[in-house]
Amino acid sequence: MTIETPTGRLLGTWPDGSPEWHAARASRLGGSDMAAVLGRSPWVSPYRLWHLKAGNVVDGPASDAQARGHYLEDGIRRWWADRHPEFEVATGGTYAHRERDYQLANPDGLVLKDGRPVALLEIKTDSQDDDDVWGKAGTDQIPLYYRTQIQWYLDVLGLEVAHVAVLTARLEFREYTVRYDADDAAILRRRAEMFLDSLMFNEPPDFDGARSTYATVRELHPAIDGTTVELTFEEAAAYCAAKHALKAAEEAELHQRSILADRMGAAKKAAFAGHTIATRQARGESAPFVVAGRKLPDIQPRTEEEDAAA
Known part of the structure; x- marks a missing residue:
């Protein structure tokens, strides 16, 4: 079934990863791309996305x-459709904005009323600790990288x-509602548009500390020719300082982990102000070990004055 949306132009309905799907994405930016452009993607840095769009590297298998x-x-x-019999749910396709062709959307589904699209349906699975990632069901409290993707899709499709x-890490179904934000x-x-301009003028983003950036640089230079590069003082000092700081x-961190493990005793979880700081886990017959929680809060040590006031 061909479904047009208020501002979305249906390009086709192709399987993810097909040649047609890749061709539609080559010169356009989708929702997950925008999370990377803004540095919000846990998986793809702006640097890697730039080189993917420039055709210098390719994505690996799923x-x-x-x-x-x-x-x-x-x-x-x-599951969502059964909970909302007042709507019809259609599978999505690949859409571009009617006027801004660089905007791409691959919605998981479209919510229809009397055959007319009235909302977007996005489907997620998440293996992370639910309390650290997703807000209360029924709210709009979803991870920022998904929010970026959804705002982009709504803008492409002209939906509000x-x-x-969501199927959470605890195999619990949840639903959230996000509204369009014009700002x-x-x-x-x-x-x-700034990102696309940087592609046109061959100006890649700056390096950052993302793993995907390092992976991209490795892919860009696959050969080893046996030569030696003489570093500047600044280059050598910066790398050595970073390695010493890492050690x-x-x-x-190991010192604090030992303190935390002793403080937890037989407890499974350590928490502060509603945040999971760490959990104790075990594999097989091995002794339990401490694993840091995801999205740890940025808690700065108190000053002497703050300690005295507390």
């Missing part, structure tokens, strides 16, 4: 998490509401 989401998507869609259906959409478009930080 990860286990991506494969899991693909196989579970239809079941989660049917997105329903988000956020304007910021996204401006950043998208010191690892020792400091």
Whole structure:
């Protein structure tokens, strides 16, 4: 079924990863791309995205998490549809904005009323600790990288509401509702145009500390020719200082982990102000070990004056 949206132009309905799907994305920016453009993606840095769009590197095979989401998507869609019999749910396709062709959307589904699209349906699976990532069900409290993707899709399609259906790490179904924000959409478009300009003028983003940036640089230079590069003083000093700082930080973290493990005793979880700071886990017959919580709060040590006041 061909479904047009208020501002979305249907390009086609192709399987993810197909040649047609890749061709549609090559010169356009989708929702997950925009999370990377803004530095909000946990998986793709701005530097890697730039080189992907420039054709200098290619994506590898789908990860286990991506494969899991693909196989579970239809079941989660049917769960949401069963909870909302007042709507019809159609599978999505690949859309571009009618006027701004660089804007791309691949919605997981469209919510229809009397055959007319009235909302977006996005489907997610998440293996992370729910309390650290997702807010209370029924709210709009979803991870920032998903919010970026959804605002982009709403802007492409001309829809005002997105329903988000999630299967959490605890195998619990949840749903959230996100509304279109015109100010956020304007910021996204401006950043998208800046990114596309940087491609046109061959100006890649600065290096950052993302793993995907380092992976990209490795892919850009696959050969080893046996030569030696003489570093400047600044280059050598910066790298050596970073390595020494890393060693010191690892020792400091291990010190604090030992203190935390003793403080927790037989407890499973350590928390502060509603945040999970750490959990104790075990594999097989081995002794339990401490694992840091995800998205730890930025808690700065108190000054002497603050300690005295407390």
